[in-house]
Amino acid sequence: MKQLAGSCVIVGMGRSICKRGDPEKKTPLQLMVEAAGLAMKEAGINRTQIGAVFTGRMPRTYCSLQYNQAVLNELKIVPTFSSEVTSHGAGALGTIEMAVLAVQSGMIDYALCVCGEASPLWIEMVEGSANWEGDLQFEAPYGATTPSLYAQCAQRYMHEYGITPEQLAKVCVENRLWALDHPQAAMHKRGPISIDDVLNSKMIASPMRMLECATWFPGGIGSAAIVTRANLAKASPVKPTYIAGFGQCSTHEWIGERMGFWGVEPVTDGPNLVRTGASVAAKQAYAMSGFNPKDVDIVQTSAPFSFLNVLILEELGFCGVGEGGRFVESGGVDYDGGLPFNTTGGYLSFGQSGQGLYLLKEVMDQIKGCPEGRPVPGVEVGLVHGHGGPNACHSVMLVTGEPLN
Amino acid sequence: MEMSDWAKGLPLRAGENFLGLYQPSPETAEYWEGVTRHEFLIKRCRSCAKLHHPRRILCSACGEPGMDWVRASGRGTVYSFSEIHRTTGIFSPATPYVVGIVALEEGVHIFTRFLPEEGAADKDNSSIRIGSAVSVEFQVLEQGMLLPVFRVGGE
Ligand SMILES: [Zn+2]
Numbered sequence: 419m420k421q422l423a424g425s426c427v428i429v430g431m432g433r434s435i436c437k438r439g440d441p442e443k444k445t446p447l448q449l450m451v452e453a454a455g456l457a458m459k460e461a462g463i464n465r466t467q468i469g470a471v472f473t474g475r476m477p478r479t480y481c482s483l484q485y486n487q488a489v490l491n492e493l494k495i496v497p498t499f500s501s502e503v504t505s506h507g508a509g510a511l512g513t514i515e516m517a518v519l520a521v522q523s524g525m526i527d528y529a530l531c532v533c534g535e536a537s538p539l540w541i542e543m544v545e546g547s548a549n550w551e552g553d554l555q556f557e558a559p560y561g562a563t564t565p566s567l568y569a570q571c572a573q574r575y576m577h578e579y580g581i582t583p584e585q586l587a588k589v590c591v592e593n594r595l596w597a598l599d600h601p602q603a604a605m606h607k608r609g610p611i612s613i614d615d616v617l618n619s620k621m622i623a624s625p626m627r628m629l630e631c632a633t634w635f636p637g638g639i640g641s642a643a644i645v646t647r648a649n650l651a652k653a654s655p656v657k658p659t660y661i662a663g664f665g666q667c668s669t670h671e672w673i674g675e676r677m678g679f680w681g682v683e684p685v686t687d688g689p690n691l692v693r694t695g696a697s698v699a700a701k702q703a704y705a706m707s708g709f710n711p712k713d714v715d716i717v718q719t720s721a722p723f724s725f726l727n728v729l730i731l732e733e734l735g736f737c738g739v740g741e742g743g744r745f746v747e748s749g750g751v752d753y754d755g756g757l758p759f760n761t762t763g764g765y766l767s768f769g770q771s772g773q774g775l776y777l778l779k780e781v782m783d784q785i786k787g788c789p790e791g792r793p794v795p796g797v798e799v800g801l802v803h804g805h806g807g808p809n810a811c812h813s814v815m816l817v818t819g820e821p822l823n
Numbered sequence: 824m825e826m827s828d829w830a831k832g833l834p835l836r837a838g839e840n841f842l843g844l845y846q847p848s849p850e851t852a853e854y855w856e857g858v859t860r861h862e863f864l865i866k867r868c869r870s871c872a873k874l875h876h877p878r879r880i881l882c883s884a885c886g887e888p889g890m891d892w893v894r895a896s897g898r899g900t901v902y903s904f905s906e907i908h909r910t911t912g913i914f915s916p917a918t919p920y921v922v923g924i925v926a927l928e929e930g931v932h933i934f935t936r937f938l939p940e941e942g943a944a945d946k947d948n949s950s951i952r953i954g955s956a957v958s959v960e961f962q963v964l965e966q967g968m969l970l971p972v973f974r975v976g977g978e
Pocket residue numbers: 868869870871872873882883884885886887
């Protein structure tokens with residue numbers, strides 16, 4: 419695995435946003451092909467040079483099977499290697515992982531990775547969510563909602579480790595502060611929130627309250643990246659971002675059936691709702707890169723609930739198992755002086771837009787010193803965590819601005 | 824239950840949104856037949872006797888595919904739960920209701936609806952806690968389907 423560390427780079431990143439209320443309402447396919455165009459332009463390559471196309475899973479509002487085909491058709495790219503990468507939200511970073519393997523093998527030189535979603539522009543989001551994450555046979559008939567599926571893990575997490583509602587609320591408060599600085603964040607103009615605000619917000623699915631649940635990004639985001647080998651990046655017009663390490667781990671499909679699996683990491687000794695594939699993915703990413711959590715200067719996660727943000731900090735190795743609550747409570751991810759964590763505002767305050775590479779973009783922008791929101795000084799190593807399903811699939815990626823030795 | 828039925832399924836809706844089809848698939852058809860008889864069935868590996876969720880096709884212990892259906896005691900404890908306060912469509916009037924995972928005596932876990940102890944005040948779900956002893960009942964829930972549910976205490 420170590421031969422992959424820093425072997426590949428991102429030489430182009432594109433993002434296209436359409437917000438609710440914009441004069442033109444765009445589809446996810448529009449946003450994705452726009453982002454792809456921007457990424458190719460930044461990389462200084464044209465469509466004939468693209469050898470592989472990887473898309474995330476099809477957007478909910480542009481349901482077309484084999485979505486990668488719709489994208490390459492629109493872009494008039496003729497790849498020799500192409501796939502939709504569908505491990506729920508972890509598939510977004512999964513596209514980059516596939517791209518690294520494809521270009522590093524020498525089969526192709528440039529891969530285009532593209533993801534996007536625009537659901538809030540086109541459909542009522544509250545209804546009809548659980549069918550993407552729940553078991554239609556054994557969960558949906560009971561009236562399960564997406565928050566109630568995640569809440570199964572939250573309840574156990576609090577029960578097993580004595581994590582308090584106040585500790586979970588703290589992460590929401592800190593996320594919000596970052597969002598106030600980020601012009602694209604859903605909660606950019608909504609002002610700060612307090613722990614009391616979180617604890618007094620409406621109960622959604624116990625123990626998760628309104629301000630502990632992801633907000634939808636108020637629009638759509640398409641994002642795209644061009645991946646190539648580091649030695650080819652010498653010709654690149656922009657400073658490349660090095661892919662230092664990555665890992666992925668998927669543990670189940672439906673939360674109820676998850677309980678029947680153990681004997682392999684992360685669940686070696688019996689039923690468990692509180693450990694996730696993120697720890698396995700992180701170990702792999704650290705091992706590949708040679709970095710450890712102490713080397714990491716900035717972290718983005720796609721965790722859609724307060725408890726999962728705290729739990730993921732444990733899984734990524736920033737504190738011990740069961741220590742997440744105390745870590746956050748004692749300032750571990752404070753906006754001032756803590757580990758820079760969810761510097762866009764995260765899923766709770768920037769908003770969730772299906773799946774995408776926009777969190778990776780934030781890390782790349784911070785490394786290059788040109789973020790849209792509050793700059794974090796001296797970022798050398800960044801970590802991005804992509805997640806999907808009810809805690810089912812996890813990707814972890816480490817990137818740097820300089821080549822690895 | 825005819826095998827040819829399962830691909831048709833029962834349409835699940837939340838308001839105007841079509842959620843998909845409830846599908847008693849061939850490998851679980853006997854579970855749902857058991858439900859119609861008010862019997863709560865789980866699977867048992869024919870090779871190593873490990874007990875499994877009714878969905879299981881391959882034994883996670885020995886890897887073999889053969890499964891028999893056995894009747895579970897219907898007793899267990901609350902492993903985890905969530906009280907739903909906000910939802911849409913036909914489930915809305917039932918809020919707050921509790922969904923969760925029951926740990927069956929037999930060591931199998933399954934998603935379910937939890938009901939408070941008999942005699943609890945309306946909408947008072949406070950008797951449902953992690954570790955509460957529960958036992959199975961069969962009820963027609965909001966979608967009009969007969970389902971196994973678990974009540975605190977019971978029997
Ligand atoms: Zn067996």
